[in-house]
Amino acid sequence: MGNGRAVVIGASLAGLLAARALHESFEEVVVLDRDTLPQQPEPRRGVPQSSHVHGLLTRGSQEMERLFDGFGAELAGLGAPTFDVQDDMRWWLGGRPLAKGVSGMTALAASRPLLEFVIRRRVQGLANVVVRPEHTVDDLLCTAQGDRVVGVTATAAGQRVSVDDADLVVDASGRGSRSRHMLTALGFPQVEEERIEVPTVYVTRRYRREPHHLDGRAGASVNAYPGNVHGGFVLAQENDTWIVSISDRFGGVPPTDDDGMLAFAETLDSPDVATIMRTAEPIGDPVKMRYPASTRLRYDRIDQFPAGYLVTGDAMCSFNPIYGQGMTVAALEAGILRRLLKDGTTDLASRFFAAAAAVIDVPWAAVAANDLRLPKAVGDRSMLDQRRGAYLERLRRAATEDPVLATAFLRVTHLMDPPSALFAPEIAGRVPA
Template identity: 85%
Template sequence: MIGASLAGLLAARALHESFEDVVVLDRDVLPERPEPRRGVPQSGHVHGLLARGRQEMDDLFDGFSTELAALGAPPFDVQEDMRWWLGGRPLAEGPSGMIVLAASRPLIEFVIRRRVQGLPNVVVRPGHAVDDLLYTAEHDQITGVTATVGGERVVFDDVDLVVDASGRGSRSRHLLTALGYPQVEEERIEVPTVYVTRRYRRDPRQLDGRAGASVNAYPGNLHGGFVLAQENDTWIVSISDRFGEAPPTDDEGMLAFAETLDSPDVATVMRSAEPLGAPVKMRYPASTRLRYDRTARFPTGYLVTGDAMCSFNPIYGQGMTVAALEAAILRRLLKEDTDGLADRFFAETAALIDVPWSAVAANDLSLPKAVGDRSMLDRERGAYLTRLRSAATEDPVLATAFLRVTHLMDPPAALFAPEVADRVPA
């Protein structure tokens, strides 16, 4: 396993039931407590574990939600306890029945890493920078990897399966091309975004006791924001800008930026809560998807997962949930048969990724300056969904239906079901 990121750890959990030994290699020195680390540059920013993601992680790790809650992650109803602003208007509030846990990325990763390290046949080895693949003379099978450890080269050979979960910086497609495999097709949605994030001390009475608020960017306002309760009685607050200058990082400038948002919630927290630590900044140029499912040839003994296969704009909070769903697919396929594993895995994960990728495309490509393939957009469906989102500001049933799809609990087709469509104005 290349990478002890969340995707790598979840994949290791899937592998441990089907292989005698699982070794996870990561270049970082892994923290012994929940804290951001160098290899996960986005870990200091807002992360949301969607309702479906929590469900899948509970299936992979018995009692996962209970453990997170015991460590202070506040549970909340995604509709009743959260304000969602879309296109300048808030969704109608009401109970959705979808309960999620507001936990930081470092805490989620820490809990899962500790669970994986407790599996009897899994070893996590930090400080191992994987630098090359091992393969047969015919280049048709990957048989291991080499890694650099303290300046020394270490060989891991006679391996049945190598899984690349090394993130956006994955070198898989380049290494495979060097072995004579075809170029992997890449899809991109370019919406250059800069995030500035800071933590604050949380008073549960703030925001009328709600767990947070999300304010999306749209053609009328390219500024976005997010505030979310976290463990240890904290808020995590993020402001973002599309296509423009980076949001400021000084107190006065951050507050002035937050006041340009359609919702007052982000500015309210900034104005009334005690800052904890300095702001952190991250640039995100584009969502990228590598179409391993469309490659004409692929070696046996090798897979790619997580951000190494598809990296979403983090504002939508899809990455962790998709990684959990990919691990569930891998777990099931390994129990069925290992023959043709890559073809089967990439085909099923492509169908999985289609749903959140289409959601990213529909939102980001609505911005005129965004660069991407707009031919994938269906104007008639898009017009219907625009009407649905508008009606959902007044109709809590439509708001719930929309959030269930957003949280990957229901397929997009659910929004076109008669009981939903009948509530959408023509």
């Protein structure tokens, strides 16, 4: 094992996955979270998106299975539906549904509280991992020279406590991470931020699922596109429930009353969201979430960074949640950390940030390619290639008729294939000029 203590800031998915990666290389792993952690699957304050739609991409399911043997079977045993991402879903792109077909890719449709509960229970079962709730991290502890992080200070039960003697501290505290500000205060360079601003408001509600709904399909997705910034998503979940979200952008706010929600859903290209609202029994009240922008902090471009410190998950890159990429990227980053630690901790930050950047590049480019098509979106459009964009638009249209193209598109969406796969000769040959 060779290393002493590792400290993880945050017990959400990214933090728990990081703890799983660290436990093989450290004698002790301490996970700190400011919340009171629930003893059953339920939303919590520190994960504001937990009440909204979550679907684990196929690549994410595979990566989590590598970290937790039997992960998929455990979730299925707890009632999480599994389904073929093409045959059992209806995807609407630009006002038209993708062609039906069997993709061979399986997805898990577990709620975020259930996913987090299962993973937290697995991590807490590791002998050298301790999860400490109700610990709010206040600051970093550093060496006198300021070149190495050796722990954190936190507030617990109104008292100031220190968790020190750490060989590694990992910030997985999410979008509210203070890492870049704490590092600047220590004299390290400013971290470059990239933003794609598509201010979005989501309204989500659960409904009772019955076998006849949507002809037995697992759900439907309606994306926003130029000319129509409304979106919707309906997905089967555990306990015979649907989770249904509607969204509006650039100042629009979906209603939260029954009649208003239904009227909004009826403006969507797909009838599926409105069908569930009209025919299924609602469970609980609607909840609202605002998401201002996707943000990426370029720790990989800093030439000075303290030893003994890493940043992961949404604290490094926070994606528009409609694409479902965040959990998968967090799992990929945990896999990177696990692999790199086999070669020791020397120069770990630069190795980790470089490898993580290569992973993030793909979903970040996908967010840019989709969100920056909207004229009101704010972001760096210089990263977009107009010729590639025009080709992809033709591919999307053709994928509404061609199941092979639809599968290829979904394989990239689920991070199973790189975007370059859509330009392979056998795919390009099926796209009309």
